[in-house]
Amino acid sequence: MTSFAIASVELGGEIIPCVVADDMVHDIRTALPRVTRTADLFADWDRHLDALTDHLARDPEPLGTITEIGTQGGRVLPPVQPVGPVIAAGANYREHIIQMSVAHGLGSEGASPEALRIEAAAEIDERVRTGDPYVWTGLPSAVSGAYDDIQLPDVGTDVDWELELGVYIGRPAHRVSTSDALQYVAGYTVVNDLTARSLVPRDDMAKIGTDWFRAKNQPGFFPTGPLLVPARFVAEPGDLAMQLRLNGQLMQDATSADLAFDVPALISYASSVALLQPGDLLITGSPAGNGSHWKRFLTDGDVIEAEIAGLGMQRNVVHGATGVLPPWQASR
Incomplete structure (x- = not known):
């Protein structure tokens, strides 16, 4: 079976559900007239994918390439429209957890970097054996396209990048076993989970400790896509190469x-x-190498390129803060 991906593009003010094969973009509605948004595909995911396979075999006329659409007055949107909520896993790559622990001095007071690494490694291994993932939620309004510009906020500094494997749920899932879990996956995508590090701590509410709402839900903080690659075309989601470049x-x-x-x-x-x-x-956490490790955060003019093998590449240009505080902060 020839592989393909799902995308959403905006042309002339119209949102078009698309199938992408060999980098060429095709209007899904030609094959499936009742699919007016890509989320409609989930009503009968496998049958719809089979119909798209048959459609592509007939060599339909394309709209162009993803790149052409993004540079000729169109916009590549997050692949699933309308956008739903984000279920986000934090602290979920072993080496990333270790790096963050060392960078922020999390561990025994006065411990050396090497001692902090050892402590962090033991802690995550024990949590995987006996504990739970750390999961929080993101707003649909914070989800942006794979080629959209990133606007740094006027409240919060030290904005960091976090390349993540995104997993789109394809059917209702409740109390699912690990052995059955992959049956609920529609496909995979690329996500960059941006974080204003200065907004994570809540020193005024020590018992609560962290504030993921304000640190991660600012507009555009989840660049997503450009593609949803169906799970049937991803042989091993647990071994995908991931790279992020800054400038x-x-x-x-x-x-x-x-x-x-x-x-x-x-x-x-x-x-x-x-x-x-x-x-x-569902976004699954970020590997080692974010700005907290490098002690380098996003600034005006930066260009981020984020890629997961077989799932596509994002390219986002960063714009500096406007310097105008929201009314709430301006009044404080």
Whole structure:
């Protein structure tokens, strides 16, 4: 079977559900007239994919390439439209957890960097054996396209990058076992989970400690896509090469094999708490090499290129803060 991917593009103010094969973009509605948004595909995912396979075999007329659409007045949107919530796993790559522990001095007071590494490694290994993933939620309004510009916020500094494997849920999932979890996956995508590090701590509420809402839900903080690659075309989601470059310099270089809790474990845990719905986007954590490790955060004019093998590449240009505070902060 020839592989293909799902995308959403905006042309002339119209949102078009698309199938992408050999880099060429085709209007899904030609084959499936009732599919007006890509989320409609989830109503009968496998049958719809089979119909698209047959359609592509007839060599339909394309709209152009993803790149052409993005540079000729169109916009490449997050692949699933309308956008749903983000279910996000934090601290879920073993080496990333270790790097963050060392960077932020998390561990025994006065411990050396090497001692902090040893402590962090033991802690994550024990948590995987006996504990739970750390999961939080993101707003649909924070999800942006793979080629959209990134606007740095006027509240919060030290904005960091976090390349992540995104998993789209394809059917309702509740209290799912790890052995069955992959049956609920529609496909995979690329996500960059941006974080304003200065907004994570809540020193005024020590017992709560962290504030992921304000640190991660600012507009455009989840560049997503450009593609949803159906699970039937991804042989091993637990071993995908991942790279992120900042201004051409390689900052993250890992594989999804370093996940602490893998995709089935994350789906099983998240569905033990919530009823996951088709179109929900589960992001799985970020590997080592973010700005906190390099002590280098995003600034005006930066260019981020993020790629996962077989799932496509993002390219985002960063714009500096406007200097105008929102009314709430301006009044404080």
